[in-house]
Structures are given as C-alpha cells and as structure tokens.
Amino acid sequence: MKYKWSFAISLVYLAVTLINFGTANALEAPREQVILSITGKISQFNTNNTKVELDLPLLQQFNKKTIVTSTPWTDGNIRFEGVLIRDLLDTLQATGSQLKAFAINDYSVTIPIDDLRRYDVIIAFMRDGKLMSIRDKGPLWIIYPWNQNPELKTEVHHSRSIWQLNRLIVE
Template sequence: MTKSILRSLAVLGLSLLLGLGQPLAARAAPYLEVVAKDGTTVSLDKAQFAALPRTTIVTETPWTEGDSRFSGVLLRDLLAALKLPVSAVAARALNDYEATIPASDIEGYDVLIADQLNGKAMSVREKGPLWIIYPLSAHAELRSSDTEAKMVWQLLRLTLQ
C-alpha cells in the first residue's frame, strides 16, 4: 500500500512538472505556425512575432469602414527572418479556411500579417489575432473577390508550397 501511494505521488509530481496538471487553456498555444516545404515547423509566440520588423499600411477593406490602419509584419519579412525562400504560401485560419497566397503577391505587394487594427490588438471576434491584409487602396488591380479571398483572418498557420 505504501508503494502504491509513493508511486501515485511520483506520477502526480511528474505530471505537475511537465505541466500536465494545467488546464488546456493555460498552456501557451503558438501564436503563428510556419511550416517549411520540408515539413519543419516553426512556432512563434506573440512576443517573438512582435519582435519582428513592423510595418503599417492604411487601406480600405470590405469588412472595415473607411481607411483603417493595420500594423504587423510583412509576409516577405517573416519569411526572410526565418531564412525561408519566398514561395506560394497556404494560409490556414482558425475555422480551417485556407487560401493560397502566390509568391508573386508576396514579392510584388506589401502583404501584411496584421496584429493591430487602428492601434489596437484584434480579438478573434474582430478577425484577429492575426489577419492577412492586402494594400487594396494602393493598388486598384487588387480590388477583386480573388484578392479578398486571400485575406485570411484568424490566421493560425502558414505552409510553404
């Protein structure tokens, strides 16, 4: 009986050390995952994402009123920081919606992974915490349903293709 109690205490102690006793919500989920072509996954937390070079663009979107100021990290800058080549990227959202962003868009436009709208962090309810934004106001050719379909909100993962 004493061995059984000691074994139970040892398992409990190990579980607590490994964080298995924490509720799922208390465990830090990745803020953004980036999957390279070879399958290697880089998980960024919020602080790591915020430490990347920042850019702000002002643009209209079909989901916001008037000009809005979006701040975040350019997709090409994220890839450069991770030493990954520019290639087409599949962007996956919280609800498993997925859209492909061509390499030509990443190179030719300021495709932004926004974490702020008008100076404030975005909640899931506000299409955050991460939202892919195209500079629609600066490029008339981007004003199309095709481009809008690539503006993935509630972004969780980028997979290089």
Template sequence: MMAGVASACSLEQPKGEVVLTVDGMINACNNGLEVQLDRAMIAALPRKAIKTENPWDHGPVTYEGVLLRDLLALAKADGKTVTFTALNDYRADIPLADLEKYDVILADTRDGVELPVRDKGPFFVVFPFTDVPELATEARYAQSVWQVNRVTVK
C-alpha cells in the same frame, strides 16, 4: 544530415503562448520542422502600417503588422506558394512572388487595437488595396484570410 537540421533549428524558442506556426518548405526552425512564434517574437519583427479600405470595414482603417516577406525571410522560406490557414480551417494560397512584390502584412492591430479572435484576430492577411487599386479584386479578397494561425510554404 542531422547536423544540418540541428544547426537550422537555432531560432529562439517562444516564451509565451504559441500564436502562429510557419511550416513547409522552410530552412529555419525552433520546434521540429516548424517555426513557432509567440506575440513577443512577432512584435520584435519590423512593423508596417497600411491604411486601406476593404469590404469588411466601414471607411479607411489602419492595420499594422509584420510584412509577410519579413516573416517568410525569418523562416527562410524556399517555395513558390504560401498557404494561410485560419482557426476554422479556411485556407487560401498566395504566390510567394506576390508577397515579395506587394507590401502585404500579417496584421495584428486595427487602428491601434489588438485584433481579437472574434474580430479577425489573432492575425489577418491585409493587402494595400487603397495604395494599389488593382489588388481590390474578389480573388484578392478571398486571399485576405483572417484568424490566421498557420502559414505553410509549398
């Protein structure tokens, strides 16, 4: 059993400050049973831009980040629900199936500028509200967690 764990823990180690941790029902790791990522590791993943309107910005803005389904594929997620936790411990659950169906990103920039912690950074869950208007609901707004630092697969 330990050989399987050791071989699964073969993801690259972060070289910079860890800014995001993925844990829970995952089959990849680089630190114990977690995947710890620095900004460079996240920036190396495929990027997606979403131009959208939301209740927190004035007019349409362009967010860019990694598709959550790509991040979860890196961690080899194997669950049904994903919990996003913010620096202030706010949490919201999103069904994994929704992250497969929609182009939801974990944004780290808004209009080309890195998101600072005081303004939704380091990461913000962004739905394509403008492109998929049926997503623009109070329930989805509540799932739009900002200041994300942990992603847990259940």
C-alpha cells in the same frame, strides 16, 4: 517618448535576433501562447527542428509595417499594423512558390509568393492600434495594401485576405 522606447526595445530585440542568427537554432522558442505556426519549405526552425512557432512578442520582433486601407468587410479606412510576410519568409529562408494559409476554423487559402514580393502584404496583429480578438477577425489577419494599389481590389485578392489566421505552410 513612447515611440522612442518602443524603438529602443526593437533595437534590443534586433540585436538579440542578430546574435541568435549566428547559432544553429536562430529563433527563440515561444514563451507565451503560440498564435502562428509555420511549416514547409523553410530552413530556420524554433520547435523540434520541424517548424516555427511564434507568440506575439516573437512576431513583434520583426520590422513593423503599417498599412492604412479600407476593406470590403469594414467601414472606413483602418490602420493595420503587422509584419511584412516577405521579411518573415526571408528570415526563415523559405524557398517555396506559394503559401498555404489556414484559419482557426480550418478555412484555408493559397497565396502566391509573387504577391508578397510585389506588394507589401502584411500579417496584421493590430487594428487601429489595438490587438484583434477572434470576433474582430483576429488575432492575425493577412492584409493587402488595397488603397495603395487599386489593382488589388479584385475578388481574387480579397479572397486571399484570410482572417483568424493561425497556420502557414510554405510550398
């Protein structure tokens, strides 16, 4: 029942998004606290025609993707929910080849766009059905589908799994 309702809400959001795509300023401006800002080689903006700023509701407008996987930093399998990064980039009509991701503490990593095309890499905002605090590596955490693709269980890919994410630059 609840699922149905969320589905209905999603449909409403989708419709709104589709209508907004028709105008020059396709994305809505954020109303709540901004949790992710995107700049760089993108063609869609919602703030000052220079960047995209997303609050949680805006982020949740995108198709939700769930990945159940283990990580080297957690115990047992965890159900992560978030949005596919490639969906986000497609919506923003991004053109770059790599993604520079920054954390709250200014820690940063570089992710090749190729990774995102090949694998279902998500920006997770929920862990086992709950939003994530900073202490729990939230509010956003880039998650690779390690369990589904064992070849991703390498230090390189582990290092790209940045937590406490708050900025993206498409390069």
